[in-house]
Structures are given as C-alpha cells and as structure tokens.
Amino acid sequence: MGNTLAVMGSTGSIGTQTLEVVEAAAGRYEVTALGAGRSVETLAAQARAVRPKVVALADAPSAPRLARLLPPGTELIAGPDALAEAAVTADVAVNGVVGFAGLPVTLAVLEAGRRLALANKESLIAAGPLVARALATPGAEIVPVDSEHCAVHQCLRSNDTLGNPDRLGQVARILLTASGGPFRERSPAELASVSPAEALAHPTWNMGPKITVDSSTLMNKGLEVIEAHELFGVDYDRIDVVVHPQSVVHSMVEFVDGATMAQLSLPDMRLCIGYAVGYPDRLDCAYGRIDWASLRRLEFESPRPDVFACLPLAYEAGRRGETAPAVLSAANEVAVEAFLEGAISWPSIAEVIDGVLQGDPVRRADSLEAVLEADREARRAAASLVASRAAAA
Ligand SMILES: NC(=O)c1ccc[n+]([C@@H]2O[C@H](COP(=O)([O-])OP(=O)(O)OC[C@H]3O[C@@H](n4cnc5c(N)ncnc54)[C@H](OP(=O)(O)O)[C@@H]3O)[C@@H](O)[C@H]2O)c1
Structure with missing residues (x-):
C-alpha cells in the first residue's frame, strides 16, 4: 500500500x-x-500545516475566499464534484464527509481501484448496490473506519473469513455493540422533552452533531446493521445489536462452533482510522491501553424497544433493500436537523422516518440518479412531516 x-x-x-x-x-x-464542505478558515489552516497538492471545497461560492488563504503550490478545486476528483489523487482516501454528500467520494475512489478508508456510513447505506458494483473494480478495497465494523473486520480476519466467501457460512452472527447513548434508561414520558443539548452529550464518544444524535436514537446502530450487511455479506437474521455502556467491546463475531471473537480497546476513533489506513499492518501508536485491573465489569443488555424505535425501522429498510435504506437515511438526516433546530421532539425523529418509509414505494437502486431521486423524495416527504409537526406543536 x-x-x-x-x-x-x-x-x-x-x-x-x-x-x-x-x-x-x-x-x-x-x-x-x-x-471539506464550507469551513474555509479551518481548511486553509490545515492546508498551511500539511501542504497538500490539492484542496477541494464543495461550496463553490466560498472558493475565492479560500484561494486567498492557501499556501503557494496548493491547487484549489471547488464545486459539488471537487471532493470526488481530489479523493482519487492519492493511494488511500479517507472518506469522513458527513451524509449523502459522501457518496460521490466513495464511488470515485472505488471506481479508481483504490483503498477507501470508509467512515461515511451514509454512502454505503444509501447506495449499497452501486457501491458493490464499484467495489468489483480491480484494486478497489474498503477498510471500514466505523469502530464496530473495524472491530468486525478484525474478528473476521482472525478466522480468515475476509474475502473468503466459503468461510462466511462459519459466521453464526455478528454482534454490533452500542453504548446506548444518554437516554437508554429514560422513560418514554421523559424522552418527549429531551433537548438537543442533552442528546449531544454522548457518554463515551466525541463525535460530530448528526452522528451524536443518531447515537442517542440508535439510528446510528441501525445504519450500522445495514452497513454490516453490505460490507460483510451477512444476512439480517445473523446481525444483532447489544447495548454495552462501557464501549470497550467494539463488536463481536460468533462462529458456528459457539466461539465468539471480540475486539476490545479504549474508545478512540484514531485506532480505527490508523487500522483502516495501515491495514494489513498495525500502526505503532496506541491511543491508551485497557487497564484490566480497574476495568472490573463489562455489561451487556438488549436495546429497549420503547426507547429505540429507530432500530426496527432500520432493519425494515435493510430487508426491503434497493432504495429503502436511502430513504431511511435521507429522512433521518432531515428529522435530526429539525430536532437540532428545536422544530421537533426527540421521539418525533422516529415518527417522521416511519411516516416517510411507509409512504415510499421501493424502487431499484440501479443508478446514481435513482438513488438521488429516492433521496430527494424522502427529504421532501420528511420536510413536510416535520412542518406539520412543528405547526401542531
Ligand atoms: N465522528 C466519529 O467518531 C464517527 C465515527 C464513525 C463514523 N462516522 C461517520 O463519519 C462521517 C463523518 O462524521 P463526523 O462526525 O466526522 O462529521 P462532522 O464532524 O460533522 O464532519 C463532516 C465533514 O464533512 C464535510 N461536509 C459536510 N457537508 C459536505 C458537503 N456537502 N460536501 C463535502 N463535504 C461536506 C464537513 O465540511 P465543513 O466543515 O466544511 O462543513 C466536514 O469536514 C459520518 O458519515 C459519520 O456517520 C463518524
């Protein structure tokens, strides 16, 4: 590599x-x-620090301002296709774009036959069939950054299952662990009044706002269930979610003989990023080590269905397949944004997504245009449900 x-x-x-x-x-x-999208000052400061050959900015109108701040010798490209263009200029691309906007980067890197260190879960979820097609390009490879899939990748590697479909039958089930977020012990009545600030206070991980809210609803885990299905080819009946508040076990794989492999470490995304970039090597830099003497307990419990209504919606969309996961993801983005703006309550996030899913006809996800159309329609439907809820509140 x-x-x-x-x-x-x-x-x-x-x-x-x-x-x-x-x-x-x-x-x-x-x-x-x-x-990046539009953070001109931060992007310029990063460029001055690492001196890249190229910087890409999605928001074209901000390009002249960025151009004035870049160091000499760094080329600037701007516009909706800029990140996909820049991503294929290196040996390995890390896709840390948030949301559906990450899809063109994923497709471009795989179609160029490169390694993709994939954090952007929405691209895989929204367009699983398209990503699978692009992944067939010689040299193309995905190494997941998401901590759970990074853990599953490591567990499967232990049984020589990666890239070895004959061994997939030896996987009894994948167990994705979830911290359970800040609300796992709240009553349904308490959940109706939780604020965006409370949802953003994640107990173990320090992440961006959208994924932190997804973590509080377990939609994050639901999206990861779909992601695991797409990444590892395991059917939905063999993917389970277990709440594990300590976030030390990052996921597990149980094999047909009852043996379970787990990956444990302190919760730090830098380990996963280093793994995805360095695979098959491990980077000689640990971000903390487990103190086994003080660890004492590791707890596991089933996710409460009265709190985490988003989780079954994700299984439903995953099983429906084709454009249904794209619809789920788009409706979720709109609902989470509305919640963060104070327009809808936390329980309404699941209600909006459910309303959009039930009203959506599943279409073939056989082209980027079909996925984009499903995404646009889901956003329109979600925005209208948000508006009616906000008006009724
Ligand atoms: N954070 C984690 O620990 C974590 C863990 C697992 C998986 N993930 C996944 O990784 C992805 C990134 O998460 P994050 O927490 O790093 O998000 P974040 O902190 O919100 O950062 C998002 C990045 O995407 C860029 N971006 C936003 N809109 C864009 C657009 N339209 N075109 C191009 N770039 C755009 C942003 O640029 P600007 O700053 O210019 O807006 C920013 O650089 C998500 O899919 C998330 O689910 C994250």
Missing part, C-alpha cells in the same frame, strides 16, 4: 483525527489532498 492520503471531510471529527494519526505516524504518510 502506498503512502499518500486524501482526507475528505478533513475539517470534521473524523478528518481532524485522521490528521492527528498522520502526525503521530511521523513521516509514514503524506497527506496530498484535503477536502
């Missing part, structure tokens, strides 16, 4: 942690491309 890196979504939580991993790996990697 070569040593040049493109970091897309560089100004976000995954992006900035990727730059920290690169710095800690002291000269092993060279960041040759950076990309």
